[in-house]
Amino acid sequence: xxxxxxxxxxxxxxxxxxxxxxxxxxxxxxxxxxxxxxxxxxxxxxxxxxxxxxxxxxxxxxxxxxxxxxxxxxxxxxxxxxxxxxxxxxxxxxxxxxxxxxxxxxxxxxxxxxxxxxxxxxxxxxxxxxxxxxxxxxxxxxxxx
Numbered sequence: 001x002x003x004x005x006x007x008x009x010x011x012x013x014x015x016x017x018x019x020x021x022x023x024x025x026x027x028x029x030x031x032x033x034x035x036x037x038x039x040x041x042x043x044x045x046x047x048x049x050x051x052x053x054x055x056x057x058x059x060x061x062x063x064x065x066x067x068x069x070x071x072x073x074x075x076x077x078x079x080x081x082x083x084x085x086x087x088x089x090x091x092x093x094x095x096x097x098x099x100x101x102x103x104x105x106x107x108x109x110x111x112x113x114x115x116x117x118x119x120x121x122x123x124x125x126x127x128x129x130x131x132x133x134x135x136x137x138x139x140x141x142x143x144x145x
Contacts, residue, residue, distance in 0.1 A: 057078055089125065102136075
């Protein structure tokens, strides 16, 4: 049992296992270990705040997303996510909102089980969203709780 300090990037064996769990082998990923989800979101926000002009946050999201970005000198915009009448995604409105984003803007997305709605895009919707992100040259920040 070793109770010494980890390197600043965290436990490399742990990071390798997480990468293997979340991504196919052909995807290149760089990771660091953080102190909990808020720590990861804060670190991502601080890094991106040096690169982006604006961050797009889903209207229905984890409250900490707004609090974290409010501490940084980056304007926030929101995009609709949840459509209560169908208990689904307001997908066309989501796409229409992100069409207003400028090249290099950041977009916060939930990797799965969107918090707080629990509603995820279908595979086809992810493909459409990915196409939009690539075409508009947007930066995605995935919250993978």
